[in-house]
Amino acid sequence: METSEILNRLQSIVGAENVKTKEPMSSHITFRAGGPADFFVTPESSEQIAGVVAFAKDAGIPYFVLGNGSNLLVGDLGIRGIVIQLLDSFSDVSFTEAGGFLVRAQAGAKLSKIGNECVRKGAAGFECLAGIPGSVGGAVRMNAGAYGSEVKDCLVTARVLTQDGEVKELSAEELELSYRHSIVEEKGYIVLEAVFALGKGNPAEIKAKMRDLMGRRRDKQPLEYASAGSTFKRPEGHFAGQLIEEAGLKGFAIGDACVSEKHAGFVVNKGHATAEEIVGVIEAVTKKVQETSGVTLHKEVRFTGEFK
Ligand SMILES: Cc1cc2nc3c(=O)[nH]c(=O)nc-3n(C[C@H](O)[C@H](O)[C@H](O)COP(=O)(O)OP(=O)(O)OC[C@H]3O[C@@H](n4cnc5c(N)ncnc54)[C@H](O)[C@@H]3O)c2cc1C
Numbered sequence: 001m002e003t004s005e006i007l008n009r010l011q012s013i014v015g016a017e018n019v020k021t022k023e024p025m026s027s028h029i030t031f032r033a034g035g036p037a038d039f040f041v042t043p044e045s046s047e048q049i050a051g052v053v054a055f056a057k058d059a060g061i062p063y064f065v066l067g068n069g070s071n072l073l074v075g076d077l078g079i080r081g082i083v084i085q086l087l088d089s090f091s092d093v094s095f096t097e098a099g100g101f102l103v104r105a106q107a108g109a110k111l112s113k114i115g116n117e118c119v120r121k122g123a124a125g126f127e128c129l130a131g132i133p134g135s136v137g138g139a140v141r142m143n144a145g146a147y148g149s150e151v152k153d154c155l156v157t158a159r160v161l162t163q164d165g166e167v168k169e170l171s172a173e174e175l176e177l178s179y180r181h182s183i184v185e186e187k188g189y190i191v192l193e194a195v196f197a198l199g200k201g202n203p204a205e206i207k208a209k210m211r212d213l214m215g216r217r218r219d220k221q222p223l224e225y226a227s228a229g230s231t232f233k234r235p236e237g238h239f240a241g242q243l244i245e246e247a248g249l250k251g252f253a254i255g256d257a258c259v260s261e262k263h264a265g266f267v268v269n270k271g272h273a274t275a276e277e278i279v280g281v282i283e284a285v286t287k288k289v290q291e292t293s294g295v296t297l298h299k300e301v302r303f304t305g306e307f308k
Contacts (some may be wrong), residue, residue: 001059003038007044007061010041010082013051013104015250018042018089025074025305028066028085028134030133032226033075033275034305037064037083044089046159046167046192053190056082065190067135068110071142071228071300075307076275084190086137095121099200107191109218111144114196125154126203127209131217135230137191142300143177147213152177154196167192179299180233181302222260225268228301231282232265235295241265244285247292254280266290276308 003021011021014065023040029080043049055061063083066072090108094102101123105114115130117123128149140158143151155172164166175182184191201277217223232240244250246263252259256273259281260266267281 001061001246004058006039006061010014010039010052010054013055014043018044018048020306023083024275025069025079025083026081029069029072029074029274030300031069031073031228031275032227033076033273033278035076035078035275037079037081037305039082040085041082042085042087042089042118046161049084049086049090049190050161050165050167052082052084052154052288053161065137067108067138070133071138071302073228073275073278073301073303075076075303075305076152077306077308079305086190087135088133088267091135093117095123095186095292100125100197103196103198105136105194105196106193107135107140109136110134111136113141117201117270118121118198119207122203122206123198123200124206125149126196127197127206127211129154129253130210131214136194140175140191140194141182143182147216150177150179154198156195156197158191158195159263160191163188222262222266222268225260227260227266229269230265230300231267231285232297234302235297238293238295239265240289240297243289243293244255247285249285249288252281252284254284257281259285278308279303 018041020040022036025034041052062155064083086108090106093105093109093114095103111129111132118126128147132144132146137140139151157169161168209252221293241264249259250264251261255277257270257277258268258270260268289297
């Protein structure tokens with residue numbers, strides 16, 4: 001299908017203002033690297049999301065769902081097909097009092113937005129998740145977690161769009177959430193909405209706890225540089241950062257891609273790193289850690305698009 005026809009069809013589904021072509025993905029991922037997406041759409045409703053997916057499938061065009069881009073590395077050659085970003089235009093959050101609170105959030109709502117609302121309403125139990133710079137969709141997909149708490153602890157249900165275009169409500173149990181894993185990816189689901197159960201708490205205490213955790217992040221993590229957070233999953237019985245440090249790799253760099261001096265578990269982009277340089281550092285670290293400790297590191301950051 002011609003580019004102009006694809007563009008017309010996408011514009012008719014989500015509106016002309018919500019479609020871009022050749023969109024630089026470095027503006028949409030926290031690693032600040034990677035090439036352009038052929039088509040980039042920002043739907044505003046579940047119906048529009050389903051419409052884009054149905055069109056892409058009919059036309060045989062690949063599509064990729066993007067949240068806040070905080071767990072991703074996009075290849076330097078970019079993404080072929082359609083990127084569907086679920087973020088600000090699909091980010092409603094509502095609270096219902098039910099003993100504690102039931103919080104219904106669209107997939108594009110940032111966890112920080114839910115956190116801010118929790119402070120206003122006095123809803124407790126989301127403090128550890130509020131500092132993770134992702135969207136609800138991205139967080140459910142990988143059962144995001146921090147400081148001893150994970151999505152699994154408060155998720156009740158998630159509404160997903162299946163590959164067949166069906167909308168399903170799945171319980172947390174059915175999503176099979178475990179360490180940085182759910183069945184969302186293997187089933188090719190798109191998370192549309194999630195419901196979290198939170199308790200009642202004191203707004204000042206909730207705010208203080210969130211501030212404390214954000215302070216700990218600033219102290220320990222290289223937030224001054226672009227990254228995708230922890231580059232590697234925690235290997236059973238070890239800490240990735242410690243193994244990398246013990247392998248003598250703190251500060252190891254290829255171009256502007258570098259193992260953080262502050263926290264060796266983070267590969268950071270100190271300026272204008274290419275995806276190729278970032279991949280080079282990740283591969284070199286994996287190899288050296290295997291040699292020095294015998295432990296195999298597995299990436300937590302997800303790679304997508306075409307790499308050189
Ligand atoms: C400084 C920093 C600190 C971080 N700290 C933590 C931490 O403490 N704990 C932690 O767990 N993570 C952390 N992360 C990683 C990241 O924030 C989380 O993994 C987050 O959940 C990713 O959400 P996202 O919206 O950015 O997803 P994206 O990066 O946009 O996407 C990640 C994956 O999820 C998929 N996806 C996104 N939205 C949907 C959807 N609606 N439906 C289906 N699939 C979807 C994408 O296709 C992709 O495969 C950190 C990252 C940074 C940069």
